[in-house]
Amino acid sequence: AQSVTQLDSHVSVSEGTPVLLRCNYSSSYSPSLFWYVQHPNKGLQLLLKYTSAATLVKGINGFEAEFKKSETSFHLTKPSAHMSDAAEYFCVVSDRYDKIIFGKGTRLHILP
Amino acid sequence: DAMVIQNPRYQVTQFGKPVTLSCSQTLNHNVMYWYQQKSSQAPKLLFHYYDKDFNNEADTPDNFQSRRPNTSFCFLDIRSPGLGDAAMYLCATSTRDPGSYNEQFFGPGTRLTVL
Structure with a gap:
């Protein structure tokens, strides 16, 4: 069985400081892992994905994530937060075509 | 640009009055999904189509139906909307081609x- 846990429901950081959004997963197979971002009243946009090619994955808008199998983690980071990063972030795991599991989401707040 | 389109963006209906939401895609993907998302929650999968094969999630209410007349279009029908059905409805697509890793593309x- 697979599952995904986003460890923080809300994260607040000051503009220009680093961002860390935490995600742990459980999977019986070799998973694909995704981070999506959702701005208010919008659909979900893919930030980045892990598909077993490289453990450090670079995405759009300066975000990156590192797949750590030993820790079953896929945390999302960004070196310097921007006001436009304020949004909801979802970690998603998939290990079979018809099984896609969403985390509960982390709301990122950016303080001026 | 290839994309997933949902119409309308905002829909108002009355309690018990049937409503249909529309999704179309220009990606030529063989899988289409419908999600329900309530405020401050993760999207909840209602059902998906793999080509014409319909797959209903076990806990999707009978009040929700779907149609996929062709590859490009998929509809969500809510037969008798209740107040609890007020939500954001997201359509997504993916392909099961090798190397796709089940990446989903979402509409807006x-x-x-529901009044």
């Missing part, structure tokens, strides 16, 4: 209000 969503 339809915000449903």
Whole structure:
């Protein structure tokens, strides 16, 4: 069985400081892992994905994530937060075509 | 640009009055999904089509139906909307081609209000 846990429901950081959004997963197979971002009243946009090619994955808008199998983690980071990063972030795991599991989401707040 | 389109973006209906939400895609993907997302929650999968094969999630209410007349279009029908059905409805697509890793492409969503 697979599952995904986003460890923080809300994260607040000051503009220009680093961002860390935490995600742990459980999977019986070799998973694909995704981070999506959702701005208010919008659909979900893919930030980045892990598909077993490289453990450090670079995405759009300066975000990156590192797949750590030993820790079953896929945390999302960004070196310097921007006001436009304020949004909801979802970690998603998939290990079979018809099984896609969403985390509960982390709301990122950016303080001026 | 290839994309997933949802119409309308905002839909208002009355309690018990049937409503249909529309999704179309230009990606030529063989899988289409419908999600329900309530405020401050993760999207909840209602059902998906793999080509014409319909797959209903076990806990999707009978009030929700779907149609996929061709590869490009998929519809969500809510037969008798209740107040609890007010939500954002998201359509997504993916392909099961090798190397796709089940990446989903989402539409902008339809915000449903039930009066």
